[in-house]
Amino acid sequence: MNKIKKLVVELLCICMMMSSSMWAFAEEKIIESKEELVKKEEQFNNNENFLIEKKYGEYFLSKFNYSEDLSDPIPLYNLENNIEAVVFSLKNKDADGYIIINTNDLSIPEFSLSKSNPFTTGVYDKCIYNGPLEYYNKKDGKITTIYDNKQIDLNNIKLVYSKKPIDKLEKFENEKNLIKPKKPTETYEELKGSLRTWGTSHYCGVDGTAILLMYFDDYYDESFVKTSLESANALTNHLVNNRYIPDKGTVSTEIKSGIEDYLNDRGLGNDYDVSRRTYNFSSIKQKIKQDKPVLVGTVSHPDFGDHWIIAHAYYEDDFGDDYIIVNDGWGSNDVYVANNSTYYDYLVYIY
Incomplete structure (x- = not known):
């Protein structure tokens, strides 16, 4: 009988040790999960990665039955020399396309599923965007139009494209939940x-x-x-x-x-x-x-x-x-x- 009691006690101790180990493991995974979330949020807010813009663009284009990844992000500057948007290339079955996404409020001023990215036609110091179809580049201190390479004076251009910053993560989550369950009317x-x-x-x-x-x-x-x-x-x-x-x-x-x-x-x-x-x-x-x-x-x-x-x-x-x-x-x-x-x-x- 004493042997049986001793065995029961030993089993209980083993179970308690296992339970403690499992809780420690679970707690460690929760901490890792929180760290991953923080890291992910930091990446989303990093303009060099444009991850939140990429994910938002993918959800947006799903309305147009586009399901491929967005690639090759290029930052676009406004006339005040701040990053205002990012352009991604799209890889389609029949033709390449592009999408421009504002980095302040995730609005999308322009995209095409069939026209190639206009900002990949050369190598520039900076690409400048002032709203739909207004494409410029800066190289060696000179501003030129992308399509005809004519030099221009920025003082002659009216600032048309500039958005106020919002909480992009909040917008992304809200609109993702709207877009994903149903196709819009x-x-x-x-x-x-x-x-x-x-x-x-x-x-x-x-x-x-x-x-x-x-x-x-x-x-x-x-x-x-x-x-x-x-x-x-x-x-x-x-x-x-x-x-x-x-x-x-x-x-x-x-x-x-x-x-x-x-x-x-x-x-x-x-x-x-x-x-x-x-x-x-x-x-x-x-x-x-x-x-x-x-x-x-x-x-x-x-x-x-x-x-x-x-x-x-x-x-x-x-x-x-x-x-x-x-x-x-x-x-x-x-x-x-x-x-x-x-x-x-x-x-x-x-x-």
Whole structure:
């Protein structure tokens, strides 16, 4: 009997030792977990890693059925020489893309699932971003535009793009919980046809007008453009040589009057009108639904005056993400730019 009691006592001691060891192990794992969380938060707040922007971008793009990793982050500076955003490259099955995410509030001013990252076209000291489609670089103390490498004076540019900092982790968690359980209620409307992807040596106002006219020629009335002029160089040269659209930085009044003169000379002035109005998302939606592309002028471009892009679709959802989908004025369609009147000034369209 004594032997049995002794065995029971020994077993109880072993169990107590095991229990103590297990609790110590569990406590150690909890501490490790907390340390990992702190480390993760520190990494999220480290602008060199841009981990929270990367994760947020992945959740955002899941709404568009994109599931690949974001890669190759490049910091983007604002005109006040502070990091304002980060651009990631996207690797798609058929084409590369990019997404720009603000490092202050995680807003997304611009992305494309088919156009390559505009900030990987060279090696720069700094990349500068001033809102949708305003791309600059700094090298050896000089500021140049990315697409044509023209040197500019930053004093001539109006500060358009700057966001106030918020709690990014809180926003990330809140929106992740919204996005993950359900697909948002969304609206996507596009033109029935496709815009030409023309990018010539002329200014964007010339190219944009040519693309607009060719859409009407392709889908409305073949008398819009003479058959001999139905190519990028032929039509843009015609618009410049006949002084319809100046081959320089243009404003909305010049674009409107130039298109009106062109339509009158083609005998189309009685059938079609040209409208110019301040930027309005509702007007763009209305015209897209009517199968009419819209020329959109961006604000404060130092070289182009207005940089002209052509809206061919729009997207909006119940998470507050509203975008116009445009031809970027350099030969690419399907670029999503945020609906924000701060970035644009005038619309010009044929109706």
